[in-house]
Amino acid sequence: MARNDPPQSDRPHNDAGRRATLKEVAKTAGVSLASASYAINGTGSVGEATREHILKVAAQLGYRPNQSAKAMKTGRTGAIGLILPDLTNPFFPSLAQGVIQTARAHGYSVFLTDTEGSPEAEQRSVSLLIDHGVDGVVWFPVADTDTVGKLIGSTPTVVLDRNLPGYDVIQADYAEGGRLAAEHLIEAGHVNIGVISGPHAASSARQRAEAAIAVVRERANLTWHVHNAFTMDLEPSVTAALEARTATAVIAGADLIAIGAMRHIRSMGLSVPDDVSVVGFDDIPWAELHTPALTTIDMPVAEMAAAAVETLVRRMANKAEPRRRVMFNVELVARDSVRRLD
Known part of the structure; x- marks a missing residue:
């Protein structure tokens, strides 16, 4: 059988299956070991050509840098861990x-783990990441x-969504989101409003619901308030409230809860937004992409x-700096799932 192998002189000179060393790169390139290191790591003084x-x-x-050797020398692996509770949720x-x-823009790779909403899996995930020496x-x-x-x-850690003491925290203004949702419905003429909040264990879910309920009670009528997991599958209490x-x-x-509610409303022979x-x-x-397109926060x-990530990078550079809590604004996105009542 004919083969189109390159000429022997064009092949790399390191043995098959063996990792090329930085010393071999320097020798083949005809430069010093220091210049080879500078070029590979993007540091030091070396001409562009x-x-x-x-x-x-x-x-x-x-040639590929030996990350284990680099970690032993610098005390850093160039990797961070990302722990999320539910990758089935598109959020x-x-x-x-x-x-x-x-993270990539800052030169870090990311180890991602999904805890599937389990505190036990959360602990195992953290142990695994720490054992792998994430920065x-x-x-x-x-x-x-x-x-x-x-x-x-002592591993630098940034918390998303939950306001846990002792950590840098990144959050959104969940209460404002709840207020915006309630005000939008009331301004559209709705008086009888129900609330399906997320799990009570999550402060962000409580803040959304409590703020919405406060506005509804002040300016309209709260017909019911029930809870559901962050899923399209509805609890019996939720379906009973809708029915x-x-x-x-x-x-x-x-x-996800909203989409589950719309699906159940349709199964009742009703229409969103004409009936609800x-x-x-x-x-x-x-x-x-949903039909009708969902009005949401x-x-x-x-x-x-x-x-x-940027907060984590700062924390890794200076573990002694004051803890930060960053709050982001939210906005209402009006689409087709809300009907204005005459």
């Missing part, structure tokens, strides 16, 4: 993408309790992800 030559030689030899892949992109952690806790503080120890048909509008604590209006929270990618996910 020389740097390009060295990098080309390194690529031809299949979290969007958040993960923002974290990974920002820092971005953590979206399952609940409002610090289940992993002793495991994390009572006492509310012309519903505020849901998350877009629905407002969600998060503005996940599905919200705009937009969370600045990309900005929150970037702030989490």
Whole structure:
């Protein structure tokens, strides 16, 4: 059989299956070991043409930096951990993408783990990341309790969504989101409004619901208030509330809950928004694609992800700096799931 192998002289000179060394890169490129190191690591003083030559030689030899050796020398692995509670919720892949992109821009890789809403899995995830020597952690806790503080120890950590003491915290103004949802429905003429809040264990879910309920009670009529997990699968108490048909509008604590509510409303032979209006929270990618397109509260996910990584980078550089709590504004996105009453 004919083969199109390159001439022997064009092949890399390191043995097959063996990692090329920086010393071999320097020798093949005809430069000093220091210049080879500067070019590979993007540091030091080396001309641009020389740097390009060295990098080309390194690529031809299949050279890859030895991260384990680098970690032993510097005490850093160049990796951070990202702990999320539920990757089946479209909100979290969007958040993960923002974290990974920002981390990459800062020269870090990301180890991602999904705890599936389990505090026990959360603890195992933290132990695994710490054992792998990550330089820092971005953590979206399952609940409002610090289940992993002793495991994390002195590893720099930034918390998303939950206001846990002792950590840098990145949040959105969830209460403002609840107020905006309620005010939007009331201004559209709705008087009888039901609220489906997220899990009571999450302070962000409580803040959304409590703020919405306060506005409804002041300016309209709260027909019912029930709870549901952050999922489209509805609890019996939620379906019973919807089937009572006492509310012309519903505020849901998350877009997934809102989509589940709209699905159940349709199964009852009713229409959204003609019979029941629905407002969600998060503005996940599905919200705009759903029929009808979901009116919801937009969370600045990309900005929150970037702030989490940038805060972590600062914390890794200076563990003694004061703790930060960053609060992002939210906005109402009006679409087709809310009907204005005459």
